[in-house]
Amino acid sequence: MDQMAPLCIFLPSEEATTALGAWFAKRAQIGDTLLLSGPIGAGKSHFARAFIRARLGRAEDVPSPSFTLVQTYQADVEIWHSDLYRLSHPDEVLELGLEEAFSTAICLVEWPDRLGKFVPKQAIWIGFASKAEGRMAEIRFTDRGALRADLVEDWVR
DSSP: OOOOOOEEEEEOSHHHHHHHHHHHHHHOOTTOEEEEEOSTTSSHHHHHHHHHHHHHTSOOOOOOTTTTSEEEEESSSEEEEEEOTTOSSTTHHHHHTHHHHHHHSEEEEESGGGGGGGOOTTOEEEEEEEETTEEEEEEEOSSOHHHHHHHHHHHOO
Protein backbone atom coordinates (compact mmCIF):
# COMPACT_ATOMS: atom_id res chain seq x y z
CA MET A 1 0.00 0.00 0.00
CA ASP A 2 1.28 3.50 -0.76
CA GLN A 3 2.12 5.73 2.11
CA MET A 4 -0.61 8.10 3.24
CA ALA A 5 0.03 11.84 3.58
CA PRO A 6 1.96 12.61 6.77
CA LEU A 7 0.28 14.28 9.72
CA CYS A 8 2.10 17.04 11.58
CA ILE A 9 1.23 17.64 15.21
CA PHE A 10 2.72 20.40 17.34
CA LEU A 11 3.45 19.23 20.88
CA PRO A 12 3.90 22.38 22.98
CA SER A 13 5.07 20.58 26.14
CA GLU A 14 6.37 17.34 27.58
CA GLU A 15 2.81 16.69 28.79
CA ALA A 16 1.59 16.82 25.19
CA THR A 17 4.26 14.31 24.14
CA THR A 18 3.20 12.09 27.05
CA ALA A 19 -0.43 12.36 25.92
CA LEU A 20 0.47 11.38 22.36
CA GLY A 21 2.42 8.35 23.61
CA ALA A 22 -0.57 7.33 25.76
CA TRP A 23 -2.92 7.85 22.79
CA PHE A 24 -0.91 5.40 20.66
CA ALA A 25 -0.55 2.96 23.58
CA LYS A 26 -4.32 2.59 23.85
CA ARG A 27 -4.64 1.77 20.16
CA ALA A 28 -1.55 -0.25 19.23
CA GLN A 29 -1.93 -3.90 18.31
CA ILE A 30 0.33 -6.93 18.10
CA GLY A 31 2.43 -6.48 14.97
CA ASP A 32 2.52 -2.68 15.18
CA THR A 33 5.96 -1.14 14.93
CA LEU A 34 6.45 2.53 15.73
CA LEU A 35 9.66 3.88 14.26
CA LEU A 36 10.83 6.89 16.29
CA SER A 37 13.29 9.19 14.59
CA GLY A 38 14.84 12.56 15.27
CA PRO A 39 18.01 13.99 16.76
CA ILE A 40 19.19 13.32 20.29
CA GLY A 41 16.86 15.08 22.74
CA ALA A 42 13.97 15.40 20.27
CA GLY A 43 11.50 13.33 22.32
CA LYS A 44 11.86 9.74 21.09
CA SER A 45 12.58 8.22 24.51
CA HIS A 46 10.02 10.45 26.23
CA PHE A 47 7.33 9.23 23.82
CA ALA A 48 8.40 5.58 24.28
CA ARG A 49 8.33 5.86 28.10
CA ALA A 50 4.86 7.42 27.99
CA PHE A 51 3.65 4.69 25.63
CA ILE A 52 5.02 1.87 27.80
CA ARG A 53 3.70 3.30 31.08
CA ALA A 54 0.26 3.89 29.58
CA ARG A 55 0.08 0.37 28.15
CA LEU A 56 1.27 -1.15 31.45
CA GLY A 57 -1.27 0.98 33.34
CA ARG A 58 1.23 1.92 36.03
CA ALA A 59 4.25 4.07 36.75
CA GLU A 60 7.19 1.90 35.77
CA ASP A 61 10.90 2.57 35.59
CA VAL A 62 11.55 2.62 31.85
CA PRO A 63 15.29 2.94 31.31
CA SER A 64 16.68 3.93 27.96
CA PRO A 65 17.81 0.88 26.02
CA SER A 66 20.84 2.80 24.73
CA PHE A 67 23.30 0.26 26.14
CA THR A 68 21.14 -2.88 26.38
CA LEU A 69 19.76 -2.17 22.88
CA VAL A 70 16.41 -3.82 23.76
CA GLN A 71 14.14 -3.72 26.81
CA THR A 72 10.96 -5.78 26.90
CA TYR A 73 7.80 -5.26 28.95
CA GLN A 74 4.86 -7.55 29.50
CA ALA A 75 1.54 -5.74 29.37
CA ASP A 76 -1.54 -7.33 27.81
CA VAL A 77 0.91 -7.89 24.92
CA GLU A 78 4.69 -7.89 24.86
CA ILE A 79 6.30 -4.51 24.15
CA TRP A 80 9.82 -4.24 22.77
CA HIS A 81 11.62 -0.91 23.15
CA SER A 82 14.87 -0.73 21.23
CA ASP A 83 17.51 1.92 20.66
CA LEU A 84 19.59 1.05 17.63
CA TYR A 85 21.95 4.03 17.76
CA ARG A 86 24.96 1.83 18.58
CA LEU A 87 24.38 -0.74 15.82
CA SER A 88 27.07 -0.73 13.18
CA HIS A 89 25.27 -2.91 10.59
CA PRO A 90 21.61 -3.75 9.89
CA ASP A 91 22.32 -7.50 10.16
CA GLU A 92 22.77 -6.99 13.91
CA VAL A 93 18.98 -6.57 14.07
CA LEU A 94 18.68 -10.32 13.55
CA GLU A 95 20.86 -11.00 16.61
CA LEU A 96 18.53 -8.88 18.74
CA GLY A 97 15.46 -10.88 17.74
CA LEU A 98 13.66 -7.82 16.42
CA GLU A 99 12.65 -9.35 13.12
CA GLU A 100 10.46 -11.92 14.90
CA ALA A 101 9.22 -9.36 17.44
CA PHE A 102 7.86 -7.22 14.61
CA SER A 103 5.09 -9.79 14.14
CA THR A 104 4.63 -11.06 17.72
CA ALA A 105 4.82 -7.88 19.83
CA ILE A 106 4.41 -4.13 19.72
CA CYS A 107 7.78 -2.60 18.88
CA LEU A 108 9.06 0.90 19.55
CA VAL A 109 12.30 1.47 17.64
CA GLU A 110 14.55 4.48 18.16
CA TRP A 111 17.07 5.23 15.39
CA PRO A 112 15.15 3.16 12.79
CA ASP A 113 17.57 4.17 10.03
CA ARG A 114 19.84 1.43 11.46
CA LEU A 115 17.27 -1.22 10.43
CA GLY A 116 18.27 -1.06 6.76
CA LYS A 117 16.32 -3.68 4.79
CA PHE A 118 14.61 -4.93 7.98
CA VAL A 119 12.18 -2.00 8.24
CA PRO A 120 8.68 -3.49 8.57
CA LYS A 121 6.59 -2.55 5.55
CA GLN A 122 3.55 -1.51 7.62
CA ALA A 123 5.45 0.50 10.23
CA ILE A 124 4.21 3.79 11.63
CA TRP A 125 6.91 6.44 11.39
CA ILE A 126 7.02 9.21 13.99
CA GLY A 127 9.67 11.85 13.44
CA PHE A 128 10.36 14.33 16.23
CA ALA A 129 11.97 17.75 15.83
CA SER A 130 12.32 20.74 18.12
CA LYS A 131 10.02 23.64 17.32
CA ALA A 132 9.70 26.82 19.35
CA GLU A 133 9.32 25.79 23.01
CA GLY A 134 7.99 22.33 22.10
CA ARG A 135 8.40 19.78 19.38
CA MET A 136 6.80 18.79 16.12
CA ALA A 137 5.78 15.19 15.46
CA GLU A 138 5.45 14.12 11.83
CA ILE A 139 3.54 10.86 11.65
CA ARG A 140 3.45 8.67 8.53
CA PHE A 141 1.31 5.58 8.01
CA THR A 142 1.51 2.98 5.25
CA ASP A 143 -1.45 1.07 6.67
CA ARG A 144 -3.96 1.42 9.50
CA GLY A 145 -6.13 4.03 7.77
CA ALA A 146 -8.70 3.88 10.60
CA LEU A 147 -5.99 4.64 13.17
CA ARG A 148 -4.85 7.58 11.06
CA ALA A 149 -8.44 8.86 10.85
CA ASP A 150 -8.77 8.62 14.65
CA LEU A 151 -5.52 10.55 15.06
CA VAL A 152 -6.82 13.28 12.75
CA GLU A 153 -10.06 13.48 14.71
CA ASP A 154 -8.36 13.59 18.11
CA TRP A 155 -5.20 15.59 17.41
CA VAL A 156 -5.14 17.52 14.16
CA ARG A 157 -6.80 20.88 14.56
